[in-house]
Amino acid sequence: MAIEQKLITPAELRKQLLFGRDQIPDLEETVTVIEAINALKREKNAVVLGHWYMRDAVKLVADYLGDSLDLSRQARETTADIIVFAGVKFMAETAKILNPAKKVILPTLEAGCSLADSITGEDVRRLREAYPDAAVVTYVNTTAEVKAESDVCVTSANVKTIISKLPQRQILFIPDKYMGANLKAELPDKEIITYDGACILHETFTALDIPNIRKLMPGLRVLAHYECDPSIIAAADFHGGTNDMRKYIARETAAAKKSGEHLTFLMATECGLSSTIKNEYAQKGEDIEMVGPCNLCPYMKTVTLRNLRDSLRDEKPEILVPEHIRVKAYKALERMFELGEVRGDAK
Numbered sequence: 556m557a558i559e560q561k562l563i564t565p566a567e568l569r570k571q572l573l574f575g576r577d578q579i580p581d582l583e584e585t586v587t588v589i590e591a592i593n594a595l596k597r598e599k600n601a602v603v604l605g606h607w608y609m610r611d612a613v614k615l616v617a618d619y620l621g622d623s624l625d626l627s628r629q630a631r632e633t634t635a636d637i638i639v640f641a642g643v644k645f646m647a648e649t650a651k652i653l654n655p656a657k658k659v660i661l662p663t664l665e666a667g668c669s670l671a672d673s674i675t676g677e678d679v680r681r682l683r684e685a686y687p688d689a690a691v692v693t694y695v696n697t698t699a700e701v702k703a704e705s706d707v708c709v710t711s712a713n714v715k716t717i718i719s720k721l722p723q724r725q726i727l728f729i730p731d732k733y734m735g736a737n738l739k740a741e742l743p744d745k746e747i748i749t750y751d752g753a754c755i756l757h758e759t760f761t762a763l764d765i766p767n768i769r770k771l772m773p774g775l776r777v778l779a780h781y782e783c784d785p786s787i788i789a790a791a792d793f794h795g796g797t798n799d800m801r802k803y804i805a806r807e808t809a810a811a812k813k814s815g816e817h818l819t820f821l822m823a824t825e826c827g828l829s830s831t832i833k834n835e836y837a838q839k840g841e842d843i844e845m846v847g848p849c850n851l852c853p854y855m856k857t858v859t860l861r862n863l864r865d866s867l868r869d870e871k872p873e874i875l876v877p878e879h880i881r882v883k884a885y886k887a888l889e890r891m892f893e894l895g896e897v898r899g900d901a902k
C-alpha cells in the first residue's frame with residue numbers, strides 16, 4: 556500500500572503552525588523549511604513516518620502519523636525509496652528490519668530511548684539461561700540486537716493479546732518494569748518475570764495525586780499510558796497505548812455530547828499526543844479541554860524540522876542493521892504481526 560505524500564499549501568501550513576503548541580518565532584522561515592522538505596520528498600520519492608510524540612511542527616511534514624505499531628506496518632509496505640523516521644532510533648531500526656531494501660534515515664542520532672538503553676543482547680542471553688522455560692517477550696522500544704534475542708516483540712497496543720496467546724505460562728517481559736508490573740496484575744494466569752528498565756518520561760507521573768485532582772475537577776477523565784507506575788494505572792479511568800487513548804477520547808466525547816456532560820481530560824503521557832488530539836478537534840471547530848501535566852520526552856523532541864530537512868537532503872544519518880541481527884529480529888517482529896492482529900485493528 557503506497558502512502559500518499561501529504562503536501563499542504565503554504566496558507567494551510569501557516570494556519571496549522573499557529574494551531575500547534577510549539578513556539579514558532581519565525582513563521583515564514585518555518586514555512587520555507589517545510590516547503591524544502593516537501594520538495595525533497597517529491598524529488599527523492601521519500602516518505603516521512605511520524606510518531607504522535609513528535610513536535611507539532613514536525614508532524615506537519617509526516618505523510619503518516621501513528622504509534623510505533625502503525626508506523627511499522629507502514630514501513631513494511633511502503634513503495635517509497637527512502638523512509639525518514641520522525642521518531643526515535645528503535646523505530647527507524649524497526650523500519651529497516653522490516654523493509655531492508657529501503658534507505659532509512661533518522662534526522663538525528665540523539666533521538667534515543669531510555670528503555671532501549673536499559674538492556675543489551677548479552678543481558679537477554681543471560682536471562683534466557685536463568686529462565687530456560689520462559690518465552691522472551693520484548694517491548695518494541697529496544698535495539699535490533701535485543702529484538703534478535705527475543706521470541707516475540709510487542710507494543711503497548713498488542714502486548715496483552717500476544718502474551719495471552721502464548722503457550723508458555725512463564726513470560727520474561729523485557730525491559731519495562733512498570734508495564735511488566737501492570738501485565739502481572741492483568742494476566743494472573745501467567746507468571747511474568749520483569750526487568751529493571753523504565754521510560755524516563757512515564758516514570759515522572761508516579762507522583763501524580765489523581766484522587767485530589769479529581770476532587771477539584773468534576774468530569775475529569777484520567778488516561779494513563781501502560782508504561783506508568785501501577786498506582787497511576789489503578790487510579791486512572793483508562794490505560795493503554797497511544798492509539799487506545801485516542802479511541803477512548805473519541806468515544807467519551809461523543810457520549811458526552813449526547814448527555815451534555817462537560818469532560819476534562821488528563822493524559823499521563825507525552826505532550827505530543829494531547830496536542831495532536833487538541834489540534835484535530837480544533838480543526839473540526841470543536842474544543843476539547845485538557846489539563847496538565849503532560850510531560851516532554853527529551854529524546855523525541857531532538858527531532859526538528861531543520862535536522863529533518865538536512866537529513867533528507869544529505870541522506871544521513873542512515874540507519875543500518877547488520878544482516879545476521881536483522882534476520883533474527885525480523886522473526887520476532889513477524890511473530891508479533893502474526894499473533895497481534897485482532898480483526899479490524901489494522902488501519
Ligand code: CIZ
Pocket residue numbers: 606621622623624710711712780795796797798
Ligand atoms: O508504541 C508506541 O508508539 C509508543 C512509544 C507508545 C504508544 O503507546 O503508542
